[in-house]
Amino acid sequence: MMIHRPAPGSVIVVESGDLDHALAGGNVCAVARRRGIAGFVADGLIRDLAEVREMRFPVFARGVIPIPGDKKAVRPLNERVRCGGVRVGAGDVVVADEEGVVVVPDVRRTGVLADARARLAEEAAEPLDVWEAKHRARIDMILAGNGFHG
Numbered sequence: 800m801m802i803h804r805p806a807p808g809s810v811i812v813v814e815s816g817d818l819d820h821a822l823a824g825g826n827v828c829a830v831a832r833r834r835g836i837a838g839f840v841a842d843g844l845i846r847d848l849a850e851v852r853e854m855r856f857p858v859f860a861r862g863v864i865p866i867p868g869d870k871k872a873v874r875p876l877n878e879r880v881r882c883g884g885v886r887v888g889a890g891d892v893v894v895a896d897e898e899g900v901v902v903v904p905d906v907r908r909t910g911v912l913a914d915a916r917a918r919l920a921e922e923a924a925e926p927l928d929v930w931e932a933k934h935r936a937r938i939d940m941i942l943a944g945n946g947f948h949g
Contacts, residue, residue, distance in 0.1 A: 802827060804876060807835025810893045812902075814880035815843025818861070820868035825850035832856045840893055840900055842882040859895045 805811055811831070815822055823831075823839060825847035831839070838857030844864040845851065851858050877889035883900065887893065890905035903911045942948075 802831040805836060808837055810837045812840045812880055812882050812887045814882055817843055820866050821846035821864050822868055828856045829854060840882055840895060859900050
């Protein structure tokens with residue numbers, strides 16, 4: 800995994816296809832973290848998971864394997880890749896947490912950010928009792944529409 804060229808703050812997104820070897824391990828993650836890389840999203844495997852977690856470096860991968868890769872594959876940097884079935888290009892916004900990874904195309908970043916902020920404000924302003932009443936009404940309507948009453 801190329802960690803020496805991306806600018807600080809970059810998220811490195813990698814398409815692998817190799818599920819027999821790790822793309823990165825503890826040392827690669829430590830150097831990337833020291834260089835200011837924000838994290839990795841890998842359509843492949845990593846190793847040294849406990850070490851990576853301990854250093855609190857964000858890595859989102861398909862899984863873990865203890866076998867290191869041979870670092871012979873060479874592909875151009877900043878080309879579009881397919882990661883988890885999603886096309887990702889340089890400049891796209893990548894947001895990830897323990898629930899998943901979202902990619903926002905660069906050309907849509909402003910609109911998506913504005914929509915997300917509006918939705919967050921709307922959700923924060925709605926009391927739980929109001930949300931529950933709306934949710935229950937929707938579920939009751941779905942059930943009634945499918946012949947369930949009561």
